[in-house]
Amino acid sequence: MKKMSRREFLRFIAISLGAVTFDRFLTACGLPPTSAPPTSVPTAIPTTITAATSTAPASTSAAMETQEASATPFTKPDLAVARGGEPEEMVRRAVAAFGGLETFVPKGARVVVKPNICVAYHTYEYAATTNPWVVGTLVKLAYEAGASSVQVFDFPFGGSAQEAYARSGIEEQVKAAGGEMMPIQGFKFISAEVTQGVDLKRTNAFKDALDADVLIDVPIAKHHGSARLTLGMKNLMGLIQDRGAIHQNLGQRIADLATLFRPRLTVVDAVRILMNHGPSGGNLDDVKKLDTVIVSPDIVAADSYATTLFGLQPGDIAYIAAATKMGLGNSDLSSLRIEEIAVGG
Amino acid sequence: MSDLIAENKPQLRKKREDRAGGWVLARKITQYLMLAIFLVFFLMTKRDGWSPELVNIPMRLDPLLMLANLLASRTFRIASTLGLLTVLLTLVFGRAWCGWICPLGTTLDIFSFRRTRGKRQPPPEGLRNVKYALLIAVLVAALFGNLTLLALDPLTLLFRSLAVTVFPALNQAITVTETALFQVPFLSDAVATFDMWIRPGLLPAEPLYFRDVILFAGIFVGVIALNLYAPRFWCRYLCPLGGLLGLLSRVALFRREVSEPCKGCALCTSACPTGTIDPARNYASDPAECTMCMECLEPCPRSLIRFTPGFSLAEGQDYDPDRRETLVTFGLTLAALALVRSNNFAKREPPFLIRPPGAREVNDDVLDLTKCIRCAECIRACPTNALQPAAFEAGLVGFGSPVLVPRLGYCDFSCNTCGQVCPVEAIPPLSLEEKQQRVIGKAYIDESRCIAWSDHQECLVCEEMCPIPEKAIQMEEQDVWGPNNTVVKVKLPHVLRDSCIGCGICEYKCPVSGESAIRIYVPQTPVPF
Numbered sequence: 022m023k024k025m026s027r028r029e030f031l032r033f034i035a036i037s038l039g040a041v042t043f044d045r046f047l048t049a050c051g052l053p054p055t056s057a058p059p060t061s062v063p064t065a066i067p068t069t070i071t072a073a074t075s076t077a078p079a080s081t082s083a084a085m086e087t088q089e090a091s092a093t094p095f096t097k098p099d100l101a102v103a104r105g106g107e108p109e110e111m112v113r114r115a116v117a118a119f120g121g122l123e124t125f126v127p128k129g130a131r132v133v134v135k136p137n138i139c140v141a142y143h144t145y146e147y148a149a150t151t152n153p154w155v156v157g158t159l160v161k162l163a164y165e166a167g168a169s170s171v172q173v174f175d176f177p178f179g180g181s182a183q184e185a186y187a188r189s190g191i192e193e194q195v196k197a198a199g200g201e202m203m204p205i206q207g208f209k210f211i212s213a214e215v216t217q218g219v220d221l222k223r224t225n226a227f228k229d230a231l232d233a234d235v236l237i238d239v240p241i242a243k244h245h246g247s248a249r250l251t252l253g254m255k256n257l258m259g260l261i262q263d264r265g266a267i268h269q270n271l272g273q274r275i276a277d278l279a280t281l282f283r284p285r286l287t288v289v290d291a292v293r294i295l296m297n298h299g300p301s302g303g304n305l306d307d308v309k310k311l312d313t314v315i316v317s318p319d320i321v322a323a324d325s326y327a328t329t330l331f332g333l334q335p336g337d338i339a340y341i342a343a344a345t346k347m348g349l350g351n352s353d354l355s356s357l358r359i360e361e362i363a364v365g366g
Numbered sequence: 367m368s369d370l371i372a373e374n375k376p377q378l379r380k381k382r383e384d385r386a387g388g389w390v391l392a393r394k395i396t397q398y399l400m401l402a403i404f405l406v407f408f409l410m411t412k413r414d415g416w417s418p419e420l421v422n423i424p425m426r427l428d429p430l431l432m433l434a435n436l437l438a439s440r441t442f443r444i445a446s447t448l449g450l451l452t453v454l455l456t457l458v459f460g461r462a463w464c465g466w467i468c469p470l471g472t473t474l475d476i477f478s479f480r481r482t483r484g485k486r487q488p489p490p491e492g493l494r495n496v497k498y499a500l501l502i503a504v505l506v507a508a509l510f511g512n513l514t515l516l517a518l519d520p521l522t523l524l525f526r527s528l529a530v531t532v533f534p535a536l537n538q539a540i541t542v543t544e545t546a547l548f549q550v551p552f553l554s555d556a557v558a559t560f561d562m563w564i565r566p567g568l569l570p571a572e573p574l575y576f577r578d579v580i581l582f583a584g585i586f587v588g589v590i591a592l593n594l595y596a597p598r599f600w601c602r603y604l605c606p607l608g609g610l611l612g613l614l615s616r617v618a619l620f621r622r623e624v625s626e627p628c629k630g631c632a633l634c635t636s637a638c639p640t641g642t643i644d645p646a647r648n649y650a651s652d653p654a655e656c657t658m659c660m661e662c663l664e665p666c667p668r669s670l671i672r673f674t675p676g677f678s679l680a681e682g683q684d685y686d687p688d689r690r691e692t693l694v695t696f697g698l699t700l701a702a703l704a705l706v707r708s709n710n711f712a713k714r715e716p717p718f719l720i721r722p723p724g725a726r727e728v729n730d731d732v733l734d735l736t737k738c739i740r741c742a743e744c745i746r747a748c749p750t751n752a753l754q755p756a757a758f759e760a761g762l763v764g765f766g767s768p769v770l771v772p773r774l775g776y777c778d779f780s781c782n783t784c785g786q787v788c789p790v791e792a793i794p795p796l797s798l799e800e801k802q803q804r805v806i807g808k809a810y811i812d813e814s815r816c817i818a819w820s821d822h823q824e825c826l827v828c829e830e831m832c833p834i835p836e837k838a839i840q841m842e843e844q845d846v847w848g849p850n851n852t853v854v855k856v857k858l859p860h861v862l863r864d865s866c867i868g869c870g871i872c873e874y875k876c877p878v879s880g881e882s883a884i885r886i887y888v889p890q891t892p893v894p895f
Contacts, residue, residue, distance in 0.1 A: 141780040142833055179833055179871060180780045181749055183566050184413075188780065206561050207572065208545040246841060247826035265877040268827050269817070303835030 098360035100317040106364030108154035115316040128167035133233035141180025148293040149302035150189035151241040155290045157194030174203040175259045210262040218277035225262035238284035242327045243295035252324040253287040272339025287323040289315040321350025386663035397472040404469040413783040422789040430607040434508035438736040460615040465657030470520035488596040493603045494685040501609035506699040511736045517766040526742035527586035534574035578757040597639045612654035616680040633665035653680040711761035717887045720770040722784045723804045724794040737792035740766035744784035750775035772870025779833035807868030807886040816883040828872035838865035
């Protein structure tokens with residue numbers, strides 16, 4: 022190599038310094054994680070959190086509807102259950118019991134629908150993933166209510182998101198309804214403070230879910246080894262990065278997660294439920310066809326009702342017990358106003 | 367100097383490019399096109415990528431890989447005959463493969479270090495026979511069922527280097543840039559959209575990690591760095607495929623001829639990238655070394671160089687392997703093979719050497735190393751980053767072969783890609799249903815480190831993750847001794863050995879730090895008596 026002249030040496034130094042400065046600039050724009058999320062995350066949450074905390078726990082759903090209450094001519098239920106029809110019809114009828122999705126989705130809202138697409142292994146008949154038509158109908162309803170965008174995503178633990186979206190059949194129905202299947206992008210996980218968390222204080226959460234105006238939680242009701250059942254609150258685990266860190270004291274931490282995401286509406290898909298060997302399933306003998314859809318703005322109430330499909334009590338599920346204790350919703354089924362809807366005879 | 371000559375003979379003044387009649391340009395275009403195709407095939411060697419029949423074409427065009435595979439496995443596969451095309455090409459045009467097609471050759475041309483190298487003296491001519499020695503070693507070893515040296519084939523070398531070093535590093539660089547730019551408020555959306563374009567279409571959705579990445583990068587960088595001593599050092603002196611094609615070129619139809627009245631300006635000698643134009647031999651070249659690159663056409667002030675057809679055997683060179691050297695190489699290879707066979711792994715394989723699905727059953731023993739050409743296509747295609755190239759953990763005999771490392775990635779229950787992309791069926795092409803039943807190992811629980819067994823805390827991650835429909839891990843509530851002689855009830859995981867297929871998702875997801883508390887091992891390997 023030939024000797025470096027002074028000019029070249031200086032140029033080299035200048036370029037290096039430039040690169041370092043540029044790097045610093047980028048870092049500065051990013052802000053360290055300890056300061057950035059508190060400024061950005063709470064702005065995404067407060068409306069729902071304050072709405073929830075400023076009212077009595079038992080009437081969370083009522084509180085959310087106060088702005089609409091004067092206009093509605095009938096008493097809204099706390100929870101609606103539709104049975105015995107096609108998934109689309111059941112979802113439409115159950116949501117209609119609350120005055121339609123307009124009740125929950127303001128015009129121009131950015132809506133996120135979060136189904137359970139936990140593995141890429143099986144098609145929807147195996148009841149490991151949410152029924153595609155239930156998801157598709159919610160996408161349609163959100164657009165009919167005037168949503169500006171509807172995004173659908175989940176972060177599978179087995180197999181790639183791309184593969185899971187396709188195999189579950191959800192991608193097809195969501196796209197047909199005009200929704201967007203969002204890939205899980207690593208850089209979108211931002212450190213979020215769980216201000217109301219009892220045990221879980223901070224977690225890396227998916228930004229699009231935090232930023233959404235309306236989050237609709239669409240779990241499938243199924244068996245789960247450690248949590249016993251995976252329902253609405255458990256389904257929120259698909260929105261965080263480090264699920265491994267949640268697995269100790271699972272019940273409390275799932276309830277803590279529910280305070281972070283605060284879905285506006287929970288739609289439990291019980292068209293098919295998985296009775297055993299969840300969450301991944303794979304055996305049709307474990308699947309029971311119930312043709313049931315449960316809808317409630319109160320995630321605790323929706324989950325509580327769903328436990329009865331398995332012959333369990335709400336108190337049997339640790340995260341429901343923890344959420345009730347925290348006042349996140351009502352798990353006392355006898356005190357809920359439940360509207361039963363028989364679809365198609 | 368060329369200007370001087372041109373001034374003296376104005377009637378010969380011709381632009382350099384014109385003297386080559388567009389051949390050099392045509393070669394360069396072909397080279398870059400071939401490299402581009404190779405890279406596109408590389409990118410499309412993946413799950414839901416292009417058809418394996420298509421992306422496997424480069425490996426199958428390589429006659430050295432196909433011949434060695436045939437010798438070692440003693441299995442004739444019709445697709446391997448594609449390599450005869452290259453043989454045919456060589457019989458007509460000499461080592462045109464090296465000069466026009468080989469993607470590693472083109473890479474070496476791009477990183478030629480022409481300026482840095484300066485007028486350094488090239489290594490002695492005698493070094494050229496190393497590639498023949500390597501060729502003999504590859505073929506003799508293959509005859510005895512060993513394909514380790516195919517890791518030095520130019521195509522596998524490049525593909526493996528791309529898959530294990532260049533691609534993951536590039537992906538890291540892009541990921542870091544994206545993450546940094548995503549923090550800039552007005553760029554967030556642009557970054558997210560850009561990312562949706564490139565992932566998972568071109569780049570993997572999640573970062574890739576490889577063991578021994580420094581070793582594999584070092585080999586690649588080393589091959590390129592040899593250019594500092596001589597242009598295309600690798601192709602001149604070391605490449606075993608170059609050796610094979612060089613031997614064939616000795617009877618090739620087209621030859622480089624220098625006609626009268628050559629004045630011996632030696633401009634062609636210094637232009638030749640393989641340094642084979644010898645002034646002492648009237649500026650003739652050795653067809654076994656000439657890559658038909660046409661670079662010598664440009665400097666020749668009188669345009670006296672022609673590539674013409676003619677039947678003859680090329681004259682021998684001092685560096686050609688003579689009988690004695692061939693026999694010595696033969697003997698040394700046998701000695702080396704004997705040594706490799708004396709490695710302890712030949713008796714007992716390491717218990718954690720998990721092979722891709724189906725690979726073990728084929729030989730009811732181990733991955734069929736007599737078939738594996740070390741091309742790393744399975745490693746590139748594995749969507750979960752579970753397959754890793756073996757460095758030395760599989761013994762020297764297994765260098766470069768795929769190993770499944772569950773702690774880095776699990777075998778996706780919904781995927782059978784590796785067997786599909788393997789160009790030589792060293793990993794059998796299983797259907798998804800078959801693959802889901804293939805046992806690649808068994809899980810066992812390290813009870814002294816398991817959170818449930820040792821800490822008596824509830825943790826059921828392994829059971830939750832198990833993809834087997836009836837679950838190969840079951841939780842059983844048991845009474846165990848807790849602190850201060852108390853009895854506590856804990857749910858403890860148990861592996862149902864009959865159901866476990868060893869996919870390793872439990873090992874991958876186990877929250878215990880470092881080595882997993884549930885591990886996949888190979889329960890039985892046959893031991894020779």
